[in-house]
Amino acid sequence: MLSLAAHQGASVAEKITKDCPLAIRGLTxxxxxxxxxxxxxxxxxxxxxxxxxxxxxxxxxxLLKAALGIVSPLSGQVSVFGEPLEKQRAxxxxxxxxxxxxxxxxxRVIDVxxxxxxxxxxxxxxxxxxxxxxxxxxxNRVGMRDFADRQIGQLSxxxxxxxxxxxxxxxxxxxxxxxxxxxxxxAATEKAIIAVLKSLKEAxxxxxxxxxxxxxxxxxxxxxxxxxxxxVAEGTVAEAFTAETLQSAYGGRLATAQIDQISRxxx
Amino acid sequence: MNGEEFVPLSLTPLLIGTFAAIACAxxxxxxxxxxxxxxxxxxxxxxxxxxxxxxxxTGTISTWPMMLGAAGAAVVAVVLIEAVRRLGQIEAGAxxxxxxxxxxxxxxxxxxxxxxxxxxxxxxxxxxxxxESLIWLDAVGxxxxxxxxxxxxxxxxLPRIALTLLAVSVxxxxxxxxxxxxxxxxxxxxxxxxxTGVLGMAxxxxxxxxxxxxxxxxxxxxxxxxxxxxxxxxxxxxNRLETQIAWSIVFAILSAVSGYVLAGYGPLWLGAADAVxxxxxxxxxxxxxxxxxxxWGPCRTRAGAPGTA
Numbered sequence: 001m002l003s004l005a006a007h008q009g010a011s012v013a014e015k016i017t018k019d020c021p022l023a024i025r026g027l028t029x030x031x032x033x034x035x036x037x038x039x040x041x042x043x044x045x046x047x048x049x050x051x052x053x054x055x056x057x058x059x060x061x062x063l064l065k066a067a068l069g070i071v072s073p074l075s076g077q078v079s080v081f082g083e084p085l086e087k088q089r090a091x092x093x094x095x096x097x098x099x100x101x102x103x104x105x106x107x108r109v110i111d112v113x114x115x116x117x118x119x120x121x122x123x124x125x126x127x128x129x130x131x132x133x134x135x136x137x138x139x140n141r142v143g144m145r146d147f148a149d150r151q152i153g154q155l156s157x158x159x160x161x162x163x164x165x166x167x168x169x170x171x172x173x174x175x176x177x178x179x180x181x182x183x184x185x186x187a188a189t190e191k192a193i194i195a196v197l198k199s200l201k202e203a204x205x206x207x208x209x210x211x212x213x214x215x216x217x218x219x220x221x222x223x224x225x226x227x228x229x230x231x232v233a234e235g236t237v238a239e240a241f242t243a244e245t246l247q248s249a250y251g252g253r254l255a256t257a258q259i260d261q262i263s264r265x266x267x
Numbered sequence: 268m269n270g271e272e273f274v275p276l277s278l279t280p281l282l283i284g285t286f287a288a289i290a291c292a293x294x295x296x297x298x299x300x301x302x303x304x305x306x307x308x309x310x311x312x313x314x315x316x317x318x319x320x321x322x323x324x325t326g327t328i329s330t331w332p333m334m335l336g337a338a339g340a341a342v343v344a345v346v347l348i349e350a351v352r353r354l355g356q357i358e359a360g361a362x363x364x365x366x367x368x369x370x371x372x373x374x375x376x377x378x379x380x381x382x383x384x385x386x387x388x389x390x391x392x393x394x395x396x397x398x399e400s401l402i403w404l405d406a407v408g409x410x411x412x413x414x415x416x417x418x419x420x421x422x423x424x425l426p427r428i429a430l431t432l433l434a435v436s437v438x439x440x441x442x443x444x445x446x447x448x449x450x451x452x453x454x455x456x457x458x459x460x461x462x463t464g465v466l467g468m469a470x471x472x473x474x475x476x477x478x479x480x481x482x483x484x485x486x487x488x489x490x491x492x493x494x495x496x497x498x499x500x501x502x503x504x505x506n507r508l509e510t511q512i513a514w515s516i517v518f519a520i521l522s523a524v525s526g527y528v529l530a531g532y533g534p535l536w537l538g539a540a541d542a543v544x545x546x547x548x549x550x551x552x553x554x555x556x557x558x559x560x561x562x563w564g565p566c567r568t569r570a571g572a573p574g575t576a
Contacts, residue, residue: 068458070454070457089458094454094455094458096452101451106300106506108506108507111507115448115452123443123444124441151506151507151566167455
């Protein structure tokens, strides 16, 4: 644990510049008596794909929501590209957990994607042909072009997740934050989503994903952030995704066999 | 029926009933989708303390102080419900239950503890309007619609509910996009800068204003029915919110007109001597429309709850 604490100290000392897509300092969030996230620092590397990992109830989603201003923290600061969140909202795209919305809502796939353009459209701006074609392009990128006119409740879970990703693509952001995008989706969707995320990274965008499948971390991501209410480790996969840090984050909840497997995968 | 009879006796109640129905159905669409539809019921209870306080302050039972008191109480209730919901971190329905029973009880207590109970305080009127009495005796026929002298004798409820309908429509039109996005996905709405707390409060306050204006004209029965029945029936006709709103307006008008006509003439057709309450019949018609939509509406089945497909 001592070495991990030293790791934290190092990131605090870093200067937050406008190159840093997301920097969180001393963030504490509580829903009741017990903090969900306690005194967390996080520095997201530009142009990287970062996984936020931790056991159930470790505060992964809460960390993301607090970074986005969806929940109010008790204390702490969030800066996005070196500025307060409010000034940089246009550069952030967010994919919430699929289960967080009611898919029976009376709307079509294309309307959900167009929601990603609402900052551009403003209160009363009309949806024009160019907005429509951009939204269709985004649907195309996730392989959902043929579903544009479907009611969203008629889609499978994986298709719903892809529509959410298409909406984020329509936001044309520099920082993409996704909450459990692979939860309960089919293998084809998982492949489609990871392909899109990798293309975003190649285009120089920054991607942060709340992720729970430890087996795919090394394949999908280059940075990890391990959390269990407090920060456990942060860094490249090689630095921070080790048997030691995982044991520390998951405690007894992670079977030794799993750790062995991951250790072998890491070489 | 010719204009000489229709315009003075039926035109104004029909218009007032229709405007009230639409003014409640419009915000009702969002309330139903947000699972806050019972707010109409809550508001009908909480206006009581407002009316009593308005009487205590002014000493009169005229319409304006009563309406302001009712509107004030409705706004206080809405703010309290939101506060209880957020501070207690409980669901909206439970917060409503706590606030509206407490405020209704406070109203009864206030009524009994002050001298108001000896005065004839017209709570009846505020809670159960009388649509049939809102006639336009200055009118002699269709020509009166353009006659300024006759127009001056219009029942004041008509311009009041018309203004309310206009205000509600402007609110929904202006905030259409953020209302739709935040109703569907509140978290996402916040990340794009929508102040969802303020917007949700504004929606409920708009609904409260519509409710209070409608109570005054047509009574609480219509209000509670119109917040829920036309939007819920409309939801089963379509899978698009834009179309749902249009259907809800059609159903609101249909309920108001058919309910008014049936209340006036239905019993006569059946051989009975008296008419029945128009407000009650309008609410009944909206309930029937909802039943038909639930039985035969094209989009009545839940297409797919999360995780089923």
